Amino acid sequence: xxxxxxxxxxxxxxxxxxxxxxxxxxxxxxxxxxxxxxxxxxxxxxxxxxxxxxxxxxxxxxxxxxxxxxxxxxxxxxxxxxxxxxxxxxxxxxxxxxxxxxxxxxxxxxxxxxxxxxxxxxxxxxxxxxxxxxxxxxxxxxxxxxxxxxxxxxxxxxxxxxxxxxxxxxxxxxxxxxxxxxxxxxxxxxxxxxxxxxxxxxxxxxxxxxxxxxxxxxxxxxxxxxxxxxxxxxxxxxxxxxxxxxxxxxxxxxxxxxxxxxxxxxxxxxxxxxxxxxxxxxxxxxxxxxxxxxxxxxxxxxxxxxxxxxxxxxxxxxxxxxxxxxxxxxxxxxxxxxxxxxxxxxxxxxxxxxxxxxxxxxxxxxxxxxxxxxxx
Numbered sequence: 001x002x003x004x005x006x007x008x009x010x011x012x013x014x015x016x017x018x019x020x021x022x023x024x025x026x027x028x029x030x031x032x033x034x035x036x037x038x039x040x041x042x043x044x045x046x047x048x049x050x051x052x053x054x055x056x057x058x059x060x061x062x063x064x065x066x067x068x069x070x071x072x073x074x075x076x077x078x079x080x081x082x083x084x085x086x087x088x089x090x091x092x093x094x095x096x097x098x099x100x101x102x103x104x105x106x107x108x109x110x111x112x113x114x115x116x117x118x119x120x121x122x123x124x125x126x127x128x129x130x131x132x133x134x135x136x137x138x139x140x141x142x143x144x145x146x147x148x149x150x151x152x153x154x155x156x157x158x159x160x161x162x163x164x165x166x167x168x169x170x171x172x173x174x175x176x177x178x179x180x181x182x183x184x185x186x187x188x189x190x191x192x193x194x195x196x197x198x199x200x201x202x203x204x205x206x207x208x209x210x211x212x213x214x215x216x217x218x219x220x221x222x223x224x225x226x227x228x229x230x231x232x233x234x235x236x237x238x239x240x241x242x243x244x245x246x247x248x249x250x251x252x253x254x255x256x257x258x259x260x261x262x263x264x265x266x267x268x269x270x271x272x273x274x275x276x277x278x279x280x281x282x283x284x285x286x287x288x289x290x291x292x293x294x295x296x297x298x299x300x301x302x303x304x305x306x307x308x309x310x311x312x313x314x315x316x317x318x319x320x321x322x323x324x325x326x327x328x329x330x331x332x333x334x335x336x337x338x339x340x341x342x343x344x345x346x347x348x349x350x351x352x353x354x355x356x357x358x359x360x361x362x363x364x365x366x367x368x369x370x371x372x373x374x375x376x
Contacts (some may be wrong), residue, residue, distance in 0.1 A: 099129040105212025148357035206290035213322035238270035268301035282312035
């Protein structure tokens, strides 16, 4: 056990002047040491070398020697420490990487310059991550939000054709008349609002470079919620221009490739566009996902937000939708939104379905955020 611990410390400390243990490595440990050395003991000029074979071989090595969670960290370290964005433009590289949120965000950033020969492979990388996230989030999201819609959508004064007979019978079982072998329905429950969607939800997403993870998670949740009949989903992304990607919600991969991360930010323009596509303000939840670093006129942005609220729109500001839920944002603008009574906080993906359910139920979202320890 002591010998094994020393060998681990030798790999952690590295070779040459960093190694004060004097441990000799076996053949496998030497290979592991070489992969670590290429990334962490080399200078920032790139210890992996510029050629595709070197990087592709290194990517294959780390997948052999380390678990997936460690591989993803090392890939990110390679991108930042060795400036290896170029590796995502090469087919051989893309075939070797393990997809994760940060890599896909980088691909989205580079999507317009990815060579044609690499585009299909890049799409496969994105597809792997999309399928993984859909598998993880579809069931809990549908369960939580559909339940909230069901509870909010029922009425106790339905028209005959709108009666939910199953729930009505269960509600009135205590009024069963033994003599007549029938139930006296004192409370009649109906589905309500059958002619149109129960809620309109607009995801308005800042596609500046720092919002990469938020864009990906928003796209996944938007695609899932688009499959709920009682909801009318819209998805809008913006920088200094606004793009409506609602038609792409049925294909999250196309949706993500329709996003161009980077550029400036014009929140006022995005909110103005949203106000134009909202048809039933009192039944609309508008989720603005942004760090609130406004490139346009801040007073006009705030005025547009106030107009939306006055029209009856339920406006929520998510400063981040990522694994940490810890946002970097414009505190001044966040305080201004908060002073208008608009909930402003960061959120992790695990909490997003519950957040939307709480919004549909018209709960106090500021209280909800505090109870769930959401960052702001």
